[in-house]
Amino acid sequence: MGKGKLLLRTNRCKGCELCISVCPKKILELDKIHVNSKGYHPIHITKPEECIGCASCALMCPDGVINVYTE
Numbered sequence: 001m002g003k004g005k006l007l008l009r010t011n012r013c014k015g016c017e018l019c020i021s022v023c024p025k026k027i028l029e030l031d032k033i034h035v036n037s038k039g040y041h042p043i044h045i046t047k048p049e050e051c052i053g054c055a056s057c058a059l060m061c062p063d064g065v066i067n068v069y070t071e
């Protein structure tokens with residue numbers, strides 16, 4: 001399985017959780033501590049080393065928050 005690296009533009013995130021629902025590795029969650037410039041708890045990756053670079057999260061996000069790079 002490949003490895004992926006995420007670029008997260010967290011200030012665009014609306015906290016809709018769509019990306020969380022499609023991640024096969026269950027490594028995305030909302031950052032319950034921080035609030036972004038729009039007033040939402042933004043997306044956060046809990047275990048970046050487990051990302052397989054499938055890009056499901058990026059395809060699902062309606063706001064262009066996520067870019068996935070594969071190695």
Ligand code: SF4
Pocket residue numbers: 004006022023024025026027028050051052053054055056057058068
């Ligand atoms: S690229 Fe795939 S494995 Fe990595 S965070 Fe997104 S949905 Fe999860």
Ligand code: SF4
Pocket residue numbers: 012013014015016017018019020042043060061062063064065066
């Ligand atoms: S990154 Fe996109 S899909 Fe995920 S919670 Fe934020 S706005 Fe929703």
